[in-house]
Amino acid sequence: MASRGRRGGALAREDQPRRDERAEQQAPALQGPVLTPPPPVDYGVLMQGLVQAMQTQAHTQAALQAQLEAQICLDGAYERCTAGKS
Template identity: 80%
Template sequence: MASRGRRGGVPAREGEQRREEQAEQQAPAPQGPIPPPPPPVDYGVFMQGLVQAMQTQAHTQAALQAQLEAQVRIIR
């Protein structure tokens, strides 16, 4: 078999040409100027915000749990 170990029985060169043709068809040409890259991320600030959000969520969850337990006591 002339497939050179590839699956599908497609010789290496034909498969590469088909992939290149598909890539050209799928990738639209960029239009207009290319935007600048995003600014660098300050991971210290990011982590502070993440910790604050997690703490807020924990406090909210604790308050909701206490409220639910109080309502259950009233119903019984």
């Protein structure tokens, strides 16, 4: 009979961590400030902005390329500069 008591006591001690884990899982989450949902997105306006940004980038790249080519011509590489143009 004494051995049963010991076994029962050992089982009770083994169950204690399980009870603690369950208590942690059931603990309520901390409440933070309630955030309002973001405003709806107008995808038409978003796409217009993206297209405008891409066009600006293309124009900037073309202007920089022309500026670079002009600088090469001014630096004395006239032969390379006029080789492709007739």
